[in-house]
Amino acid sequence: ICSAPEAVECRAKQYPGLQISQLGQDVTCNPSVGLICKNNKQGLQQKCFDYEIRVKCCHCGPSTHIPTTTTTTTQPPITSISPTTSFPVISGGTSKPIIPSTDHAHCTCHFNHGDFSVGSIVYNVSDHDGWCYIGLCNKTCQVEPHSFRCDITTSPVTITSPTTTLLPTTTIPHTTERPTTTPKYPAEKNCDHEHPPKQNGDSWIHNQCTNGTCANGKVIHEHVHCETPKPIACENNYPPIKVYDESGCCFHYECQCICYGWGDPHYVTFDGTYYGFQGNCSYVLVKEILPKYNFSVVIDNYYCDDPDGLSCPQSLTIY
Numbered sequence: 001i002c003s004a005p006e007a008v009e010c011r012a013k014q015y016p017g018l019q020i021s022q023l024g025q026d027v028t029c030n031p032s033v034g035l036i037c038k039n040n041k042q043g044l045q046q047k048c049f050d051y052e053i054r055v056k057c058c059h060c061g062p063s064t065h066i067p068t069t070t071t072t073t074t075q076p077p078i079t080s081i082s083p084t085t086s087f088p089v090i091s092g093g094t095s096k097p098i099i100p101s102t103d104h105a106h107c108t109c110h111f112n113h114g115d116f117s118v119g120s121i122v123y124n125v126s127d128h129d130g131w132c133y134i135g136l137c138n139k140t141c142q143v144e145p146h147s148f149r150c151d152i153t154t155s156p157v158t159i160t161s162p163t164t165t166l167l168p169t170t171t172i173p174h175t176t177e178r179p180t181t182t183p184k185y186p187a188e189k190n191c192d193h194e195h196p197p198k199q200n201g202d203s204w205i206h207n208q209c210t211n212g213t214c215a216n217g218k219v220i221h222e223h224v225h226c227e228t229p230k231p232i233a234c235e236n237n238y239p240p241i242k243v244y245d246e247s248g249c250c251f252h253y254e255c256q257c258i259c260y261g262w263g264d265p266h267y268v269t270f271d272g273t274y275y276g277f278q279g280n281c282s283y284v285l286v287k288e289i290l291p292k293y294n295f296s297v298v299i300d301n302y303y304c305d306d307p308d309g310l311s312c313p314q315s316l317t318i319y
Contacts, residue, residue: 002057005031013050015274021308022276024266025049043262047237109137112203112213112222125215126150133216145188145200147216189217209249226250236272259286265301265313277301278311295319 010020010029020027025048028036034055037048108115111122122135122143132150135143191198191214198204198214206212206221213220226249232240234255244251261267267275267285277283279301286297296319304312 002055004058005055006058007031007056008034009054010035011052013052015049016052018276023049023274024263024276027051029053045237045260045268107141109141109143111135111143112211112220113225123215125218125220127218131216133218135215143201145216147188190214191217191219194219205247208247224249227252229253234272236268236270261285261299265299265311280311 008029008031010027012018012020012023015023020029024043025037026041027048035051035053037051039047042048108117109120109122110116116122116137118137118139118141120137122137124132124134126132130150131147133145133147135145138144188200190200191202194212194214198212198219200214200216203211203213209224211222211224213222224247229242229252232253232255234240236255236258238256238258240253240255242251243254257270259268259270265277267277269275277299280303282298282300284296285299286295288295298317298319299313300315300317301311302314303309306312
């Protein structure tokens with residue numbers, strides 16, 4: 001800006017109304033060195049505020065004295081976070097997974113975290129003994145399990161449409177129809193080898209991150225699907241922490257609840273807001289918004305004959 005400034009002025013961008021000496025940070029501001037602030041000298045937070053500096057330069061000669069203002073900030077760029085799609089996680093034991101609905105025409109069958117429309121195949125598996133197992137979504141949105149020998153084939157139902165206009169005397173075209181006798185399927189298999197035994201169609205939590213389902217005597221294991229955690233930025237500049245759910249398998253991010261104070265006296269709240277309380281009285285530092293434990297913290301300040309006329313903390317009361 002200029003080689004020999006006559007004067008410099010410094011202030012914190014967040015607190016423009018406070019002087020450097022009132023911020024409680026270790027900062028140097030003079031014409032010889034300009035502005036110096038080191039993060040590792042800033043107490044508990046270990047971070048300098050964003051500062052602005054104004055420099056007064058003198059250009060000797062016929063030119064006019066022009067004060068120059070330069071603003072420097074250390075604010076990091078803000079990254080835009082796109083929202084992520086949430087997926088529900090459903091676990092626990094149910095005899096037949098269904099979604100209750102009073103309108104069966106628009107309901108679906110729910111099985112292994114998936115939705116199936118009426119008339120669709122929910123699952124189709126086989127075992128090494130030659131048995132096939134099929135689950136169908138019926139009109140009441142319940143999963144109907146069926147089992148049969150895989151080597152038994154059935155003729156598909158075909159309907160032949162006539163190619164000419166039908167008159168009253170026209171013979172009805174031949175149609176291959178389904179046999180009138182219903183094939184007898186073997187009895188459904190339960191998972192009796194489990195402890196405790198499980199009924200066919202039961203679902204349960206196998207371990208911390210795996211669910212189990214009994215499908216006609218076979219246990220199908222499926223990993224719990226976790227919602228993708230959404231990154232967050234905390235106002236108090238502390239890094240977010242992982243918070244796991246009750247299962248201990250899925251987690252989300254939350255900001256750390258930290259407040260602190262120093263000096264004569266200076267305070268930073270849970271959301272990173274700075275306050276300086278210089279009165280000769282008591283202040284409420286912490287208090288519940290919605291009382292549950294009746295917890296609060298009160299600090300008592302008094303004038304301690306400081307040369308600058310500041311107050312000092314005298315006692316801290318925790319209720």
